[in-house]
Amino acid sequence: MVLSLALSGAFRGGAPPSATEPPTLVIALDAGHGGVDPGAVAGDVLEKDVTAAITTRLAALLEDLSRFEIVLTRPADLTISNRDRIAVAEDSGAILYLSVHANASDQASAHGIEVWVDKSRALDDDSYLLAQHVLETLTASTEGRDRGIRSGDLYLRHADMPAVSVEVGFLTHPHERERLLDPVYQDAVARGILAGVVAYLEPSESPVADEGS
Numbered sequence: 001m002v003l004s005l006a007l008s009g010a011f012r013g014g015a016p017p018s019a020t021e022p023p024t025l026v027i028a029l030d031a032g033h034g035g036v037d038p039g040a041v042a043g044d045v046l047e048k049d050v051t052a053a054i055t056t057r058l059a060a061l062l063e064d065l066s067r068f069e070i071v072l073t074r075p076a077d078l079t080i081s082n083r084d085r086i087a088v089a090e091d092s093g094a095i096l097y098l099s100v101h102a103n104a105s106d107q108a109s110a111h112g113i114e115v116w117v118d119k120s121r122a123l124d125d126d127s128y129l130l131a132q133h134v135l136e137t138l139t140a141s142t143e144g145r146d147r148g149i150r151s152g153d154l155y156l157r158h159a160d161m162p163a164v165s166v167e168v169g170f171l172t173h174p175h176e177r178e179r180l181l182d183p184v185y186q187d188a189v190a191r192g193i194l195a196g197v198v199a200y201l202e203p204s205e206s207p208v209a210d211e212g213s
Helices: 047-064 082-092 126-142 174-180 183-201
Strands: 025-031 068-072 096-103 113-118 146-152 163-170
Touching: 025 047, 025 082, 047 068, 047 096, 047 183, 068 082, 082 096, 096 126, 096 183, 113 126, 126 146, 126 163, 126 183, 163 174, 163 183, 174 183
Parallel strands: 025 068, 025 096, 096 163, 113 146
Antiparallel strands: 113 163
16 A cells, blocks of 8 residues: 555656556545544544544555555544645645545434535536545445535645545444444445545446445
8 A cells, every 4th residue: 555655657757658558546545634633523433543444445445456556645543734635645646635534413313424525616626526426336335325415615625636525424323333333334435435436537437336355
């Protein structure tokens, strides 16, 4: 797994890829929160731990496809500013930025999946297309409630590539919290996001959310 900012030869002007081998695509994955910032807290469950587990699994699945190079903006339990996360992605030459989060609400009944795009993005921005693909495949993979694509004032506005934030469920919903702590369900979440990323980047590819390990 790529944990540094080193780029492949395809992005550094090295030997050009062969006609039959497409260039490696760099994808930036962000595990929300970390270090002194736990994110949402529900009992002894910390959002930063849930996002790290899902993001690590997603990175492994993407790398298994061999045509992607993965850059993790938070490769460990570190305190990293949002601007620095974007800088890691941009310095790596990433073609998209995907941040994984878990939601929380004062209402314990709130549940489901959301994908967020910064409100500064035009409706025809590719961030919305990426969000649509990820939301469709993630809800299909997990059978989670579709809470839609949302927009707000987010740090993602600083990214110079398509960027989304995926809220994979509510830690404050007892059943959803239990599912998000289950490695089997975390794998389903990762596979759902994976299928959305692949559908966005390679529309002709078959869905991959239900493939085995």
